Each structure stands twice: as C-alpha cells, then as structure tokens.
Amino acid sequence: EAQVTQNPRYLITVTGKKLTVTCSQNMNHEYMSWYRQDPGLGLRQIYYSMNVEVTDKGDVPEGYKVSRKEKRNFPLILESPSPNQTSLYFCASSLSGGYYEQYFGPGTRLTVT
Amino acid sequence: EDQVTQSPEALRLQEGESSSLNCSYTVSGLRGLFWYRQDPGKGPEFLFTLYSAGEEKEKERLKATLTKKESFLHITAPKPEDSATYLCAVHWGYQKVTFGIGTKLQVIP
Numbered sequence: 001e002a003q004v005t006q007n008p009r010y011l012i013t014v015t016g017k018k019l020t021v022t023c024s025q026n027m028n029h030e031y032m033s034w035y036r037q038d039p040g041l042g043l044r045q046i047y048y049s050m051n052v053e054v055t056d057k058g059d060v061p062e063g064y065k066v067s068r069k070e071k072r073n074f075p076l077i078l079e080s081p082s083p084n085q086t087s088l089y090f091c092a093s094s095l096s097g098g099y100y101e102q103y104f105g106p107g108t109r110l111t112v113t
Numbered sequence: 114e115d116q117v118t119q120s121p122e123a124l125r126l127q128e129g130e131s132s133s134l135n136c137s138y139t140v141s142g143l144r145g146l147f148w149y150r151q152d153p154g155k156g157p158e159f160l161f162t163l164y165s166a167g168e169e170k171e172k173e174r175l176k177a178t179l180t181k182k183e184s185f186l187h188i189t190a191p192k193p194e195d196s197a198t199y200l201c202a203v204h205w206g207y208q209k210v211t212f213g214i215g216t217k218l219q220v221i222p
Contacts, residue, residue: 004156031208033210035212042200042212042214043157043202043212044212045209045210045211045212048209058210059209059211090157092156097204097208098144098204099145099162099204100162101147102147102202102210104156104158106155107155107156
C-alpha cells in the first residue's frame with residue numbers, strides 16, 4: 001500500500017530535550033516536506049526537500065532541522081524543543097515538487113512542557 | 114505579501130443545499146492550485162489540481178474552478194459525509210507551498 005508513515009504519532013516531552021520525528025514514504029517520491037498545523041494559522045511549511053541531500057527552508061524553519069540522506073526518509077529534528085513548538089506535525093511527499101499533489105502522513109501530535 | 118485566503122472559515126449547510134467555497138491567492142509564479150479534504154485527526158487528502166485560469170475539475174458532488182486570482186470549490190447537493198475541512202494550497206516560486214486556513218464544512222441531515 002502506498003503510504004507516508006510518521007513516528008511517533010503522539011509525543012509529550014520537556015523543554016530542551018532533543019527529539020526526532022521520523023517520516024518515511026514507499027512511493028519513490030522525490031519531493032518531501034514537513035508542515036505544522038496550528039488553530040487559526042493553518043498548515044505552514046517548515047522545510048522541504050527536492051531530492052537526496054537537497055533541502056530548503058519553508059516559512060517557519062526556526063528551531064527545526066531536517067536531513068535527507070535516503071530518498072524514502074525525511075526526519076524532522078528538534079534539537080532544543082520549546083513550548084511554542086507544541087503543534088500537530090505532518091510529513092508529506094509528492095512525485096516531484098510544484099506540479100504534483102502531496103500525500104500526507106497521519107500526523108504527529110507533539111506537546112512540549 | 115504572498116498569501117492564500119479562504120472564505121468562509123466555517124459553513125453549515127442542510128443536506129442537499131448547494132454552495133461554494135472560495136480560495137483567493139496573491140503569489141508569484143503559480144505552479145498549481147490544489148484542493149484537499151481533511152477529516153478531524155487525519156492528514157489532508159488530495160482532491161483536485163488546477164494549473165491555469167479557466168480550468169475545471171469534477172469529482173462526484175465537487176467541482177473546482179480557477180481564475181487568475183481565485184479558485185472556487187462548488188459543492189452540489191451535499192451529504193453529511195461531505196462534512197470536513199477543505200484546504201486550498203498554492204504551489205509557487207521555487208517549490209514553495211502555501212496553504213489557506215481552510216473552510217470547515219458541516220452538512221446537517
């Protein structure tokens with residue numbers, strides 16, 4: 001089954017404790033992206049990747065890191081999480097950027113206390 | 114400022130009562146406008162892609178249209194299972210994606 005998977009689905013952590021949210025797709029997609037979704041603000045792009053070793057900032061990259069060492073994986077790293085990073089996070093992938101629809105993962109609900 | 118605005122924020126319809134959702138955009142270098150449906154607690158699901166003004170796409174009770182500055186999602190004779198949040202997304206510039214806040218649709222039986 002073609003899908004985007006994220007882990008963990010739920011995470012409660014404390015300020016400053018490094019964490020990684022994994023994202024994997026099995027569709028051989030080139031483009032992958034991370035979003036956060038907050039009430040009243042909608043989905044906002046954090047980082048995106050056009051292909052292996054090619055990443056770029058979205059609209060809200062501060063406090064986040066990403067890497068794309070393999071085509072199928074695109075982890076999101078919070079090196080020192082803060083309470084304002086409490087949010088619902090989605091990973092998405094598409095065949096290529098720009099002209100193609102994105103397939104979204106199920107979401108990771110992160111709470112930073 | 115590049116942005117995407119959806120209206121209304123919320124819409125309540127009686128079953129069978131047709132209506133339209135709006136997505137207006139001001140971005141440079143439009144690559145495509147996308148509509149997604151999002152159910153509570155789930156990731157968005159793709160509905161339509163529109164690439165150029167005048168283009169239309171249909172799927173069951175939904176029809177999407179595009180002009181140079183906005184897109185409409187028309188819902189004909191909606192059913193309760195059409196209740197969801199509908200998101201508009203614009204792909205523009207060098208691989209950037211901007212989403213609208215969404216329209217939360219509730220269809221009452």
